[in-house]
Amino acid sequence: MRKSGRGFGLLLYALFYLALLYVPVLFLPLFSFNDSVFIAFPLHGFTTRWYAQMLADGAMLHALGNSLKVGAITATVSTVLGLLAAKALTRYRVPGGDALLGFTSLPLFIPDIVLGISLLILLNLAGIPMSLLTVVAGHCLICVPFAITVLMSRLDGFDKSLEEASLDLGETGWMTFWRVTFPLALPGIVSSLLLTFIVSFDEFLIAYFLAGSEATLPIYIWGQLRFPYKLPAVLALGALILLASAALVVIAEWVRNIGVKDGKRAVVGA
Amino acid sequence: MNEGYLRIAHVSKRFGGVTAVDDADLAIARGEFFSLLGPSGCGKTTLLRMIAGFEYPSEGDIFVDGAQITDLPPHLRPSNMVFQSYAIFPHLNVFDNIAYGLRKAKLKRSELRKRVEESLAMIKLEGFGTRRADQLSGGQRQRVALARALVMRPKVLLLDEPLGALDKRLREAMQIELRQLQKSVGITFVFVTHDQEEALAMSDRIAVMSGGKILQVAAARELYEAPNCREVADFIGEINFFDGIVKEREGESAIADAGPMGTVRITAPDAPGTKLLLALRPEKIALSATAGRVGGSVTAAAYLGERSHYNIAVPSRDAPISIAVQNAAVSAGHATGEAVHLDWSDDAVLVLRA
Numbered sequence A: 001m002r003k004s005g006r007g008f009g010l011l012l013y014a015l016f017y018l019a020l021l022y023v024p025v026l027f028l029p030l031f032s033f034n035d036s037v038f039i040a041f042p043l044h045g046f047t048t049r050w051y052a053q054m055l056a057d058g059a060m061l062h063a064l065g066n067s068l069k070v071g072a073i074t075a076t077v078s079t080v081l082g083l084l085a086a087k088a089l090t091r092y093r094v095p096g097g098d099a100l101l102g103f104t105s106l107p108l109f110i111p112d113i114v115l116g117i118s119l120l121i122l123l124n125l126a127g128i129p130m131s132l133l134t135v136v137a138g139h140c141l142i143c144v145p146f147a148i149t150v151l152m153s154r155l156d157g158f159d160k161s162l163e164e165a166s167l168d169l170g171e172t173g174w175m176t177f178w179r180v181t182f183p184l185a186l187p188g189i190v191s192s193l194l195l196t197f198i199v200s201f202d203e204f205l206i207a208y209f210l211a212g213s214e215a216t217l218p219i220y221i222w223g224q225l226r227f228p229y230k231l232p233a234v235l236a237l238g239a240l241i242l243l244a245s246a247a248l249v250v251i252a253e254w255v256r257n258i259g260v261k262d263g264k265r266a267v268v269g270a
Numbered sequence B: 001m002n003e004g005y006l007r008i009a010h011v012s013k014r015f016g017g018v019t020a021v022d023d024a025d026l027a028i029a030r031g032e033f034f035s036l037l038g039p040s041g042c043g044k045t046t047l048l049r050m051i052a053g054f055e056y057p058s059e060g061d062i063f064v065d066g067a068q069i070t071d072l073p074p075h076l077r078p079s080n081m082v083f084q085s086y087a088i089f090p091h092l093n094v095f096d097n098i099a100y101g102l103r104k105a106k107l108k109r110s111e112l113r114k115r116v117e118e119s120l121a122m123i124k125l126e127g128f129g130t131r132r133a134d135q136l137s138g139g140q141r142q143r144v145a146l147a148r149a150l151v152m153r154p155k156v157l158l159l160d161e162p163l164g165a166l167d168k169r170l171r172e173a174m175q176i177e178l179r180q181l182q183k184s185v186g187i188t189f190v191f192v193t194h195d196q197e198e199a200l201a202m203s204d205r206i207a208v209m210s211g212g213k214i215l216q217v218a219a220a221r222e223l224y225e226a227p228n229c230r231e232v233a234d235f236i237g238e239i240n241f242f243d244g245i246v247k248e249r250e251g252e253s254a255i256a257d258a259g260p261m262g263t264v265r266i267t268a269p270d271a272p273g274t275k276l277l278l279a280l281r282p283e284k285i286a287l288s289a290t291a292g293r294v295g296g297s298v299t300a301a302a303y304l305g306e307r308s309h310y311n312i313a314v315p316s317r318d319a320p321i322s323i324a325v326q327n328a329a330v331s332a333g334h335a336t337g338e339a340v341h342l343d344w345s346d347d348a349v350l351v352l353r354a
Helices: A002-032 A050-056 A059-089 A097-108 A111-126 A133-157 A163-170 A173-201 A207-212 A217-224 A228-269 B044-052 B094-104 B109-122 B137-149 B168-185 B196-202 B220-225 B230-235
Strands: B006-015 B018-028 B033-037 B057-064 B079-082 B156-160 B190-195 B205-210 B213-218 B238-249 B254-259 B264-267 B277-280 B286-288 B294-303 B306-313 B319-328 B339-343 B351-352
Touching: A002 A228, A050 A059, A050 A228, A050 B057, A059 A097, A059 A133, A059 A173, A059 A217, A059 A228, A111 A133, A111 A207, A133 A207, A133 B006, A133 B079, A133 B156, A163 A173, A163 B079, A173 A228, A207 A217, A217 A228, B006 B044, B018 B044, B018 B057, B033 B044, B044 B079, B044 B156, B044 B190, B079 B137, B094 B109, B094 B137, B109 B137, B137 B168, B168 B196, B190 B196, B196 B220, B205 B220, B205 B230, B213 B220, B213 B230, B230 B238, B230 B277, B230 B306, B238 B264, B264 B277, B306 B339
Parallel strands: B033 B190, B033 B205, B079 B156, B156 B190
Antiparallel strands: B006 B018, B006 B057, B205 B213, B238 B254, B238 B277, B254 B264, B277 B351, B286 B339, B294 B306, B294 B339, B306 B319
């Protein structure tokens, strides 16, 4: 009796927690179909005109395009750099490897606002004009540690002698990377790409300082909050992004599961 | 200088301040089954990895078939390796695992298929080509690792404790199979193991290693019957040590006083007064209820089927003498506490220098 009572309490707690987490997010799609400029109950009937307005808003789509570009380049660059670092740190005796790992992780612990201002000062001193490229550079700084962490755990997870076996069978280091390391690290690489893309996509502070005259989506949305009549279109866009994120998470989990199975195989093989 | 097919010439390897391999000097003949035997951390795996090219010697050179390979990267060496973990590629099936090195060699498709099929037949895994690594048993994975290395037709095959992960029965079967395979392909094998029985059963010659040094290189019988130092005698099989001192010489031989073990006639060139380390294998000592060289009492008795094992306390000697008796005749054996006599022939006494 007592046990089931406690189970019921825990269930309530879990439900409350999940509600707190997801109900506010669900307001986004809900109000994006509400036929009123005001974000308030009661609802005023169903409409898709906010979606139409969003699609007609060139500036918003331009900002979305910027964010996608910045996110894609950041994800690629930081995953490549992260893979090189992870390979070096897990496969070779790197002198001062732990310190190196600590230093590359430091941007995670520096407040983004401090990072944004210091980068702005640095780039100004160096005479580099602000653009989307400077945003990419700033985002790479905070994304590389994520990439290294994800990829190191993947590379640590499989038997080092697999790569030695490839070398032993006559392949060069480079071909060994493509024929053994890359396929085995692939689930980690996909996770890293998704994670760094998402970190870049919704990053605001650094982008705000380094974007110059361009705007990424978070900057654009921040600017729109001053105009109440534009808010529903932002909600419509938000709802679509939510849908896309959900799809990405499902894909990422799916890939990770394949990875886990593969990892188990590698262990069984060991 | 001895010209071996695989020649390891005064090779040392240091990691920081630690000497993992200390002046190893070996000449291994073509087609020989050669084992590196020693406890873990003795440097045997490091030596093997230097032959494979995964580590480079701090000093010394390595030659295969007359060519110096000391500084060659692993992919250019004429050796292949069977890894302790087997290192079967988990993302490839059995066929692609075995074909891995051949694809690099740019063979014709039909030739590649033929060679992989032949390898599968050799390891008795015909029809297993499409299986994945996780669908194989430990013994099958071990065979695939072997086939993957042998299909490259290496000049030297390196094996890093390849039987260690198998259960006892399978391990013994694989020992025989591996030995037969080696004889039929005629490839030089360098086999690393910490299991002395395995090394004795399979090898033409064995190098016993300890603390980075090669202590003795010999065939199984010689290692057991004539170890050259205390460590080898102790590592290979069981043995009883006792101290002796040369009393007087009689031509080629000498009489040694072995304290509680009485006097022993030995063949040794040492002058009177020289201290010696003497040793006797447990099965070289006969046990009798009536007469013998030394008396003692049974402190422990174990019946092990084909033989029995006894510990005998000998007066004014600290360590008990360990004795193995073949149970050739049906008898009750000796019970704990029983007074017994020990006897042995002078020839059986090993003379070591501590």
